[in-house]
Amino acid sequence: MDSTLATPHPHETVLHAEHEHVVLPQHRHHFETEEQQREAGSFGMWLFLLTEIMFFGGMFFAYLLYRNWYYPAFAVASNQLSVPLGAVNTAVLISSGFCMAIGVWAAEVRKRGVLVVMLILTTFFGLIFLGVKADEYHEKYELHHIPGSSFSTSMFVNPAAYGIKEEPLSPDMAQKTQIFFFLYFAMTGMHALHMIIGIVLLFWLTWRAHRGDFSAGYVAPIENFGLYWHFVDIVWLFLFPLLYLINRHPLH
Amino acid sequence: MAHEAIHTDANDPQNVTNPEHAQHHIVTPLQYTYVFATLLFFTGVTVAAAYVDLKWANPVIALAIACFKAVIVILFFMHVAYQSRLIKMTIGAGFFLFLVLVTMTMTDYISRSWGLW
Numbered sequence: 001m002d003s004t005l006a007t008p009h010p011h012e013t014v015l016h017a018e019h020e021h022v023v024l025p026q027h028r029h030h031f032e033t034e035e036q037q038r039e040a041g042s043f044g045m046w047l048f049l050l051t052e053i054m055f056f057g058g059m060f061f062a063y064l065l066y067r068n069w070y071y072p073a074f075a076v077a078s079n080q081l082s083v084p085l086g087a088v089n090t091a092v093l094i095s096s097g098f099c100m101a102i103g104v105w106a107a108e109v110r111k112r113g114v115l116v117v118m119l120i121l122t123t124f125f126g127l128i129f130l131g132v133k134a135d136e137y138h139e140k141y142e143l144h145h146i147p148g149s150s151f152s153t154s155m156f157v158n159p160a161a162y163g164i165k166e167e168p169l170s171p172d173m174a175q176k177t178q179i180f181f182f183l184y185f186a187m188t189g190m191h192a193l194h195m196i197i198g199i200v201l202l203f204w205l206t207w208r209a210h211r212g213d214f215s216a217g218y219v220a221p222i223e224n225f226g227l228y229w230h231f232v233d234i235v236w237l238f239l240f241p242l243l244y245l246i247n248r249h250p251l252h
Numbered sequence: 253m254a255h256e257a258i259h260t261d262a263n264d265p266q267n268v269t270n271p272e273h274a275q276h277h278i279v280t281p282l283q284y285t286y287v288f289a290t291l292l293f294f295t296g297v298t299v300a301a302a303y304v305d306l307k308w309a310n311p312v313i314a315l316a317i318a319c320f321k322a323v324i325v326i327l328f329f330m331h332v333a334y335q336s337r338l339i340k341m342t343i344g345a346g347f348f349l350f351l352v353l354v355t356m357t358m359t360d361y362i363s364r365s366w367g368l369w
Contacts, residue, residue: 245299
């Protein structure tokens with residue numbers, strides 16, 4: 001019986017002479033066609049993003065659970081976040097994602113200049129988002145709302161003294177606001193870390209795009225980075241309502 | 253490009269030539285602009301809805317809008333609407349697995365602290 005290994009491979013025998021081996025980054029030799037390589041790349045990227053969904057999903061689950069257990073603490077603590085800043089940041093991040101999407105289009109239609117500009121705009125909006133986030137973190141630092149030994153519950157035990165229209169919490173329930181802020185920093189912090197990683201990659205991609213790497217038919221790095229960037233976007237689309245919005249009416 | 257026409261379901265029913273037969277599709281800037289405008293519009297809606305007291309419906313509406321926004325980002329910004337069935341199925345299976353994990357973990361927590369909910 002002939003084994004498949006012993007059978008001459010048609011590519012190597014029949015086609016080799018007439019088949020000039022042109023090395024294209026969008027069609028490496030172990031793929032049959034460019035579409036197959038693109039498909040394999042997208043598939044791999046999606047598998048990675050699914051693991052990321054599980055990673056963030058664990059934190060979303062913790063939030064769901066503790067919000068149910070310590071609802072009064074979560075409601076009051078959540079109301080200390082600034083909705084205008086969160087809403088502006090949502091718009092900024094959506095704009096960043098939009099620029100990234102246009103960038104993918106520019107790479108597909110081989111417009112190098114548009115691609116470079118869009119990648120720079122994506123980075124720019126990403127940095128604005130991180131700047132606003134840093135400002136919000138700083139406010140929490142000044143209010144002693146970062147979980148740990150310097151955490152202060154006084155604003156939640158005696159809200160009237162701070163001019164906050166909330167029902168005062170009992171001291172033990174007020175301690176549970178630390179869990180809200182722990183989850184707030186864990187979730188937005190991991191989100192921000194993903195953005196920082198993304199921005200580092202964007203610098204590298206912008207430089208390569210400027211060199212012309214992605215405007216001659218090889219789109220995969222731009223496309224797959226776009227998938228990552230939109231994923232980070234989606235995480236925020238859930239973080240914003242969960243952390244900032246859904247406890248706005250605890251008093252009625 | 254002469255052999256490009258054979259990479260379709262119709263011309264390659266046995267999936268021999270290209271098992272993935274993903275038709276490459278370029279989403280236009282106009283489509284992206286529609287998606288962008290929709291996302292901004294619903295961001296405004298979700299902020300406005302948060303300031304209206306709708307009792308139990310507040311978190312439901314906020315999450316429904318977040319899910320809707322996520323779906324259009326996935327379908328259009330992330331091109332899933334134009335991907336092969338293999339990729340669509342994989343993504344769907346991933347989200348389904350996530351829901352299964354959440355449901356099973358929640359079932360465990362709820363049944364252990366009976367009466368605390």
